[in-house]
Amino acid sequence: MNRLILTNSNSPLLVVALSIFFIFSVSNVYAETDLSAREIMEKVDEESRKSTESAFTRMKLTTCKYGKRDGKVKCAEKARVKLVESAQINTGENNKDSKSIAIILEPASEKGIGMLSYSYDDSDRDNETWLYLSALGKVKRISVRNSDDEETESASIFGTEMTTEDQETGKLDDYTYELLDQGTFRGREVVVIESTPKPHRLSKSSYGKTQSWIDTERFISLKVQMFDKYNNPIKKLEVGKVEKINNVWMGRSLTFFNTVSNRLTNMKLEAINFDMDINEDFLTQRALTDQAFREKYLKDLRKQAK
Amino acid sequence: MVNLIKILFIYLMFGLVFNSVVYADDSFFDDEVVFEDSTQELDEWSDDSDIFGDESIDDEKSLAWLNLGVSQKWGFNPASSYSTTKERTELTLGTSGSVSESGYGEVELKATKYWPSDSYHSTSASDIEVERAFLQFSFEDWSTKLGRYTIGWGELEGGALDVVNPAGGLTDPKIISQWFLSATRYSNNSDLSLFYNSNPSITKSALLSLKDDSDDEFGVRYGINREGSDVAFYAGQLIPNNALKNLIDGVTYASPYQLLGFGMNKAFDDYLLKFDIAYKRNLEHNRLGQFIKVDRIDWDLAFDIQKNDRQWLISINSQYLLDFYEDYLTPTLLASVSTKRNTTTYMASVSDKFGDSDWSWSLSNIAASNNDLSLTSAGLDWDINDHWKASLGASYANAKSDRAFSLLDDYQRVNLEVKYQY
Secondary structure: OOOOOOOOOOOOHHHHHHHHHHHHHHHHHHHOOOOOOOHHHHHHHHHHHHHOEEEEEEEEEEEEEEEEEEEEEOOOOOOOEEEEEEEEEEOOHHEEEEEEEEEEEEOOHHHOOEEEEEEEEOOOOOOOOEEEEOOOOEEEEOOOOOOOOOOOOOOOOOOOOOOOHHHHHOOOOHEEEEEEEEEEEEEEEEEEEEEEEEEHOOOOOOOEEEEEEEOOOOEEEEEEEEEEOOOEEEEEEEEEEEEEEEEEEEEEEEEEEEEOOEEEEEEEEEEEEEOOOHHHHHHOOOOHHOOOHHHHHHHHHHHHHH | HHHHHHHHHHHHHHHHHHHHOOOOOOHHHHHHOOHHHHHHHHHHHHHOOOHHHHOOOOOOOOOOOEEEEEEEEEEHHHHOEEEEEEEEEEEEEEEEEEOOEEEEEEEEEEEEEOOOOOOOOOOOOOEEEEEEEEEEEEEEOOOEEEEOOOOOOOOOOOOOOOOOEEEOOOOOOOOEEEEEEEEEEEOOEEEEEEEEEEEOOEEOOOOOOOOOOOOOEEEEEEEEEOEEEEEEEEEEEOOOOEEEEEEOOOOOEOOOEEEEEEEEEEEEEOEEEEEEEEEEEEEEEEEOEEEEEEEEEEEEEEEEEEEOOOEEEEEEEEEEEOOOOOOOEOOOOOOEEEEOOOOEEEEEEEEEOOOOOOOOEEEEEEEHHHHHHEEEEEEEEEEEEOOEEEEEEEEEEEOOOOOHHHHHOEEEEEEEEEEOOO
């Protein structure tokens, strides 16, 4: 954050310098806050969509209970690791909906479990999720958090601290936005924006509000603090390894800290490829039940990714 | 000097006014995060998995092609001074992967050693089974699958349409895989599947001989996926999963019957509604002095309710005989009891996680109409790590001694299983 330093001087040069400083300072603020909080969030959403457009990723989800040792956050137990491949495309009007599939490669006990998700921008359309359970030989639709029960949380993704709500994009009309602060965070100019769900959304959300530290140049979140409906901080997301990949800025290491259970999940993108040729047909229930079809597509995507 | 102060004041006010939004709440940064100290904070939680300390996390599993599992299972009967009913070791070996440009295969073999205290030991000391073995090929809109696997019909497990693969029964609901040839044609938001099974598995009593075990079964399923709901239509000729004893000749039969069915699910808020209905024609049944064929309507309705990690399943399962006479009989182990026109089974189960999701518990109760049966089960699972798991389960059944479930009266079991998977 810019700090004001006033010295006891009557030098005209100082007046000019201060004039320039203030004008620069104010104009700089104008440049960064010219956009409303809502407009900034729209840009963040837009950038987020770019990072998921025809994307094929291989990620490692590491979950553990954490504590602090020597002032640093450390896993307090042997971490659980899941290796997941996922493919995603944006669809629908203005490409604001998305379809994705995630398949567990490891551990062996969960190998092959697939999760298909359709996410809709329209607030009136509930997102959909299906799981394939090979032991039962069928696809199961799972009920995702859509109810008005305030105490219910969104479904966890593969037993991690990430939930389906954390992965949502769009539905911007469901929130009000307020610009809380502005400054430098990890060497980047950021604004802090508070997103508060509107009443109809609040009843469906696990969070009472979220605060996002947004890089005002790259329009990505560097940190997100989530609060419950009683204004208690319950979870935070820290984004690291921010890199520009195919002209899209994104974090390759996302860590979700559940500050209530003291558990964390680190999502490390081991490989990410954009602008892949991902056919919408792949993001259907067929990819869950037809392993030959799935493997053929994944092999093709892996080849494209090389 | 005064002028300078005035100018500074004006600039200060000017600056503050235009920065008023962003300076509105200085305490905002009193949180653990201070921008200037951000580097240290960054080091705390990222970037190179410092979090995970000295314990290295293996990225790749050696012998990645091999799936290996070892289980040790024990079962005890509390009603008989906790005598051992089950003591067996299971070893599973499997692999999976592409077999050609368009093919995929999986195989899993299970070897079981029944220790002397296991009740099955008198039948067999050891056993090797193919748990799963199939080849699947995918061309354009078509997919074919040949081998031993499981086909799940209907929405509710154990419901009106879950009739393709037999299960171990109320006390052991594990589904048994079968040899199938199947083909599926995928279209936009729909799929049409056909299966054929030349040697259907039938759960039968070892004490009774089985007739009519040479019939084939086949079926077709047409599924439609819609936003918020999936529906499917079913038709087929199937073999009953449980053979029926003919009270006249004492032989068990499993003759084919025909099925027409419909299943659907619909998501409402946290609830998932499941509904299945099936018309079953030519089901074998006993009548006083006759072994006849009857038609029946089976249906079930279930709600799957998800509240955080807590999951509830509440279901009703009904079987209604279309043609009914008072002298209809249902065989029991030693004799027979009268058949009710409508048999309803209610089930409620709940499961949840605790202890950072490493532990989970479950509780379920199955009750048959007229209090013919009440089966209560409880389970505790411990997900020790990515390789080790342990589970403890207990079941207790109370059944009317003069009704169809009399065999299960005072059934008590405590089961323990430890499993390693690589």
